[in-house]
Amino acid sequence: MKFKKPNFWDYKKPNLFAYILLPFAYIIKLINFISKKEKIITEKIKTICIGNIYLGGTGKTPITIKINQILNKLNFKTAFVKKKYHDQEDEQKMLSSYGKLFCKNNRINALKDAINEYIDVAIFDDGLQDKIFDYNITFVCFNAQTWIGNSFCIPSGPLREDLKSIKKYDAVFLNGNGENTIEIEDVLKNIKPDLKIFNAEYMPLNxxxxxxxxxxxxxxxxxxxxxxxxxxxxxxxxxxxxxxxxxxxxxxxxxxxxxxxxxxxxxxxxxxxxxxxxxxxxxxxxxxxxxKIELKITNENQLINFLNKKL
Missing domain, CATH: 3.40.50 (Rossmann fold)
Structure with a gap:
C-alpha cells in the first residue's frame, strides 16, 4: 500500500476536512469495539509488543531492535515476531539483520514457530491493535515532534485509537531529536499516573x-x-x-x-x-x-529494571 499521510493530520488543531471525516472515525471506533476477541494467554513464552497508536513514523522498529539487544545482554533467547505484509519487506529485512525473525501471514503461526524453537521472549514489531494476544509487556511509541497530530482518529486524524486507550498499556517511548517532552509526559501521566515513560534520541552510527x-x-x-x-x-x-x-x-x-x-x-x-x-x-x-541510526534510551537503566521485573 502506497500511503502518504494527509498534511492536516499533523495540524495542531483539527481543520474542516478532519471534522467532515469525523463520522467515519466514529464508525471505525465502533467496529473495533464490537470486534473484540478472547485473548490468547501464552505460558510457554514471554511476549513483548512494541507498537503505536499514531499511524506511522514513531520509531517502533528501532525500539524493537534496541530492546532485543538489551534482552540478549541479559541472556534471554529472543526472536522478532511480525505479521507478513508484502509492502513491508524493508522492515522484515532490517529486523532479520539484527536477530531471528518469525514472519507469517498471521501472528499466531509466527508465535507458534518461536515456541517450537524454545525462544524465551518473542518481541512483536507492531500488533498492539491485534486484540487476540495477552502480551506480558506493551510499549506504545510516539514521535516527540508529531506527538498525536490533530488528536483525531483515522480517517480524521492519525490515531488508531483514542489517546485515553493508553490506560491499557504498560509503558511509552517518546522518540525524537532532543525535543522537550515535559508537556507530553504531563498529558500521559494525567491519563495513567503509574505509566512508565522512557525517552529515546536518534543517534547516527555510521x-x-x-x-x-x-x-x-x-x-x-x-x-x-x-x-x-x-x-x-x-x-x-x-x-x-x-x-x-x-x-x-x-x-x-x-x-x-x-x-x-x-x-x-x-x-x-x-x-x-x-x-x-x-x-x-x-x-x-x-x-x-x-x-544507520539507533535510538539511544536516556533512562536505559530504568528500562532494564522494568524489563527484568516484568519478565
Missing part, C-alpha cells in the same frame, strides 16, 4: 563513513520523513534537496535514475534511511549512502 562536508540530496519513503531530515541537519549534513515518497514505497529503476540525475545536476551526494536502502533491493545502489 556518520564517520559519510562526508558531511559535501552537499546532499536526501530521499525517503517512511512514515515521518521530517524526523529523518531533522536528524541529518542536527548532525551538520548540508541538505540542498529533499524528495519524499509514500511510506513503504517500492522504488523502480526509473525512480533511482531520476534521483541520481537530480543529484548529479546539483553536484550533490545522495543519502537515504537504512529502511529505504533495504527496499532498494536489487536496484543500482552505487552512489547511494544511508544513515
Amino acid at each position: 556518520i564517520k563513513e559519510l562526508d558531511i562536508n559535501q552537499n546532499y540530496l536526501a530521499f525517503s519513503g517512511i512514515g515521518n520523513p521530517d524526523t529523518f531530515l531533522k536528524t541529518l541537519k542536527k548532525n551538520n549534513f548540508k541538505i540542498i534537496k529533499t524528495i519524499n515518497f509514500p511510506d513503504h514505497y517500492k522504488y523502480s529503476n526509473r525512480d533511482i535514475t531520476k534521483i541520481k540525475e537530480t543529484a548529479k545536476n546539483l553536484k550533490a551526494k545522495i543519502v537515504t534511511t537504512e529502511k529505504d536502502y533495504y527496499r532498494l533491493n536489487k536496484l543500482n545502489t552505487e552512489g547511494i549512502d544511508f544513515l
